[in-house]
Amino acid sequence: MNQDERTIRRDRMRFIKNTSSSRLCYLAILLDVLYFVSICKSDVGTYYYNILIGAVILYNLIFMLAVFLASEGVKNYKRNYSFLLLAAGIGQIIRIFIIPMHAHSETTVVNGAEVLVMHDGQFIRVVIYLVASAVALVAAALINLYKCRELSEHQKQMEALAA
Numbered sequence: 001m002n003q004d005e006r007t008i009r010r011d012r013m014r015f016i017k018n019t020s021s022s023r024l025c026y027l028a029i030l031l032d033v034l035y036f037v038s039i040c041k042s043d044v045g046t047y048y049y050n051i052l053i054g055a056v057i058l059y060n061l062i063f064m065l066a067v068f069l070a071s072e073g074v075k076n077y078k079r080n081y082s083f084l085l086l087a088a089g090i091g092q093i094i095r096i097f098i099i100p101m102h103a104h105s106e107t108t109v110v111n112g113a114e115v116l117v118m119h120d121g122q123f124i125r126v127v128i129y130l131v132a133s134a135v136a137l138v139a140a141a142l143i144n145l146y147k148c149r150e151l152s153e154h155q156k157q158m159e160a161l162a163a
Contacts, residue, residue: 010154017075018147024140025071025085029064031133032092035126036060039099044117045110047103056099063088067137074144077151082141089137092130100126 039056042048067088073081103118118126 007154010150013077013147013151013154018077018144019075021074021085021140021144021147022071024136024143025067025074028088028092028133028136028140029067031129031136032060032063032067035129035133038122038126038129039103042118042122044115045108047106047108047117052099059091059095063091071140074140077144077148079145079148082144082148085137085141085144089134089141092134092137096127096130100130 036056039048066084070081070084070088074085100118100123104116104120104123106117107114108117109115
């Protein structure tokens, strides 16, 4: 890519949205919903009927609202939303150690029989959902940081040329 093509590509950033970061945010929300549905559809007696599931529901609502807000921010090359996305990505990794790890090693009694709360297949699936969601969030943040830096440098060059 020569210098003229790079300048044109950078100049276009002033007029087009950062859809790659925004779409990765939507993907992260979708994967979080799949994780939550997988947990909630489990029929393991009353194992999930506790205060922790209430906190998980509240966290999911806050997570989805925050990531959607960040998706709108990164669309417009707002640098600070990248840090929110990085924090949300780290939060998704931490979530693996809250419900999935504990439920995978627990048993409960359902109709007089002792059953595993979370079988290996479900455990692997929900961990994949959370890891993929975290990767999408971190990728969205890094792409946005890169594009924000590129746009900022381009705007400084344009200001220098105008002066």
